[in-house]
Amino acid sequence: MAITYTSGEQVEVYRFSLPATVLIPLTAIFLQAWLPQAWLPLRNFFSVFDLPLLVTIGFATARRSPLTGLLTGSFIGILQDALTHHPIGLYGISLTVVGFGASSLGIKLDVENAGSRFLLTIFFYVVHEVVYFTIARGLIGLRMASSWPHEIWSGVANAMLGVLIFMLLDRVKQRT
Amino acid sequence: MDVLGRYRNLIVLVGVLFAQILGLAVQVRRTTDAEPTRLIRIWAVDAITPPEKVLVWVETSTSSVWHNYFYLRGVRAENRDLKQQIERMSLEQVRMSQDADQARRLQALLAFKEQFISQTMAAQVIGSSGSELSRSVYIDKGEGSGIKPDMAVITADGIVGKVLRVYGATSLVLLINDQTSGVGALLDKTRLQGILRGTPAGEVVLEKVMSDETVPVGEMVLTSGGDGIFPKGLLVGRVTKAAPGSDLFLNIRVRPAADLSKLEEVLVVTKIDERQAEPDQTGATRAVDILAERLPGVPAKPADAVKAGVEGTAPATGAGSESKPKAVLPPAAAGSAAPMARTSSTPKATATAGDTTKAPPQPVKAAVEPKPQPDVEDSPH
Numbered sequence: 001m002a003i004t005y006t007s008g009e010q011v012e013v014y015r016f017s018l019p020a021t022v023l024i025p026l027t028a029i030f031l032q033a034w035l036p037q038a039w040l041p042l043r044n045f046f047s048v049f050d051l052p053l054l055v056t057i058g059f060a061t062a063r064r065s066p067l068t069g070l071l072t073g074s075f076i077g078i079l080q081d082a083l084t085h086h087p088i089g090l091y092g093i094s095l096t097v098v099g100f101g102a103s104s105l106g107i108k109l110d111v112e113n114a115g116s117r118f119l120l121t122i123f124f125y126v127v128h129e130v131v132y133f134t135i136a137r138g139l140i141g142l143r144m145a146s147s148w149p150h151e152i153w154s155g156v157a158n159a160m161l162g163v164l165i166f167m168l169l170d171r172v173k174q175r176t
Numbered sequence: 177m178d179v180l181g182r183y184r185n186l187i188v189l190v191g192v193l194f195a196q197i198l199g200l201a202v203q204v205r206r207t208t209d210a211e212p213t214r215l216i217r218i219w220a221v222d223a224i225t226p227p228e229k230v231l232v233w234v235e236t237s238t239s240s241v242w243h244n245y246f247y248l249r250g251v252r253a254e255n256r257d258l259k260q261q262i263e264r265m266s267l268e269q270v271r272m273s274q275d276a277d278q279a280r281r282l283q284a285l286l287a288f289k290e291q292f293i294s295q296t297m298a299a300q301v302i303g304s305s306g307s308e309l310s311r312s313v314y315i316d317k318g319e320g321s322g323i324k325p326d327m328a329v330i331t332a333d334g335i336v337g338k339v340l341r342v343y344g345a346t347s348l349v350l351l352i353n354d355q356t357s358g359v360g361a362l363l364d365k366t367r368l369q370g371i372l373r374g375t376p377a378g379e380v381v382l383e384k385v386m387s388d389e390t391v392p393v394g395e396m397v398l399t400s401g402g403d404g405i406f407p408k409g410l411l412v413g414r415v416t417k418a419a420p421g422s423d424l425f426l427n428i429r430v431r432p433a434a435d436l437s438k439l440e441e442v443l444v445v446t447k448i449d450e451r452q453a454e455p456d457q458t459g460a461t462r463a464v465d466i467l468a469e470r471l472p473g474v475p476a477k478p479a480d481a482v483k484a485g486v487e488g489t490a491p492a493t494g495a496g497s498e499s500k501p502k503a504v505l506p507p508a509a510a511g512s513a514a515p516m517a518r519t520s521s522t523p524k525a526t527a528t529a530g531d532t533t534k535a536p537p538q539p540v541k542a543a544v545e546p547k548p549q550p551d552v553e554d555s556p557h
Binding site: 026029030032033034036037038040043047052066067070071074078079080082083084085086087088089090091092093096097100104135136139140142143144145 | 184185188189192193196197199200201203204213216217219220221223224227228231232235301302303304305306307308309310312313314340341348350354355356375376377437438440
């Protein structure tokens with residue numbers, strides 16, 4: 001559960017194969033769009049989770065490269081935006097920030113244990129929501145119906161799922 | 177140079193963010209229909225929707241095989257109930273078609289132009305946008321099937337939304353509960369008009385109805401046709417709450433008739449005809465005709481009796497001498513409608529003159545069982 005400070009020399013940097021780099025984000029976006037429609041009774045349950053966000057955090061913390069992290073976040077976000085009817089860039093900007101932040105924190109913190117991953121995911125879920133809300137409201141003029149209790153519960157739910165997804169990502173990541 | 181290397185990540189971050197914000201601003205400010213991000217959207221849709229289509233096809237095929245070949249429990253009883261329902265509805269249809277015909281005649285008098293849905297295309301919902309802030313769904317029909325932007329999307333229950341973007345084999349449908357959607361709507365009884373909009377929470381509200389109006393809960397909301405997308409008169413939903421708002425307008429909440437959270441199949445309105453209302457010239461089916469078709473055949477009467485009957489009724493009705501009930505029932509009582517046109521000189525009467533089949537039917541009993549002529553008329557004087 002403890003988040004420990006580690007020096008840059010101590011942390012291990014991982015990479016992902018090209019198929020994993022392409023297919024995992026695509027699968028996350030696909031599931032995000034398909035699951036609520038495939039299981040209509042569980043639509044509200046599925047809509048709580050943000051799989052592309054979790055994959056962005058997972059990739060960023062494993063690679064520990066801010067540059068790669070922000071580009072990964074940007075790519076996933078733009079793809080996610082392209083499926084909506086809103087202008088492209090809403091998810092793009094927020095996931096860029098999340099990718100950069102997660103990989104920067106990944107250098108400084110031990111993100112190999114479940115506790116730290118859980119807290120990290122909650123933190124970046126809130127960051128994502130704040131950035132998204134700000135852009136949507138400020139640039140697009142969209143109104144959002146959100147409440148803090150709902151956001152916190154969604155953050156916890158995403159963090160629990162995030163821990164599982166990071167464990168799956170551990171299986172496909174390769175040591176550099 | 178050293179500074180650039182030290183802050184390289186931060187510079188790239190700022191550059192990427194700036195580029196995206198600039199892109200957003202361009203998209204928001206665009207005034208033409210040309211969409212600068214279309215290529216990205218096509219790539220994304222082409223990457224995501226084919227697997228969705230395959231999975232939906234597998235799911236529907238499996239479900240179809242199960243329900244159509246194996247799970248047939250209760251089908252006979254259901255079939256019997258449906259037949260009874262059809263009979264009831266047929267009789268009701270006759271009554272309603274007479275009402276509709278009367279309405280058409282009145283509309284013709286007013287030179288009223290109507291919009292009719294003349295062609296629809298069934299489509300399967302294959303996926304969502306993946307965002308709660310974008311209430312839209314993807315359907316499995318696209319440009320190749322003749323779908324175009326701004327076509328109305330409906331179900332048997334009510335309206336669903338409109339086609340927003342069209343791709344090769346899929347289309348994006350914006351639902352009416354999205355906050356960026358807008359539908360011209362009117363209240364069924366009070367005929368008050370407003371604009372139907374979605375809320376961030378996914379509810380539907382009717383805006384721009386003045387607060388001094390009275391809107392009862394439960395009243396039906398229909399499309400007004402003012403948006404140029406939905407034809408007039410389609411069911412939208414029912415009012416669930418009507419309270420004074422913070423401004424001059426009422427805060428009216430509407431529950432959509434179509435369940436927008438459980439969409440599976442929809443109909444895309446591919447063609448709307450706008451035509452002048454014309455009175456029906458072909459003639460409506462009368463309730464007595466339908467009843468006559470269902471009645472058992474009356475045994476043929478002896479030739480003498482039939483002859484007597486025909487002689488007795490022919491001058492009055494002009495009908496033939498067939499003995500079956502259906503044939504003996506007077507068809508359109510042309511003789512009774514013509515006098516109406518002749519004796520009346522008002523425009524209304526003129527409009528109904530061609531409608532010779534709408535005259536009230538002659539008494540059935542008189543035709544089937546003709547009364548014997550009084551002896552006094554038979555006797556020569």
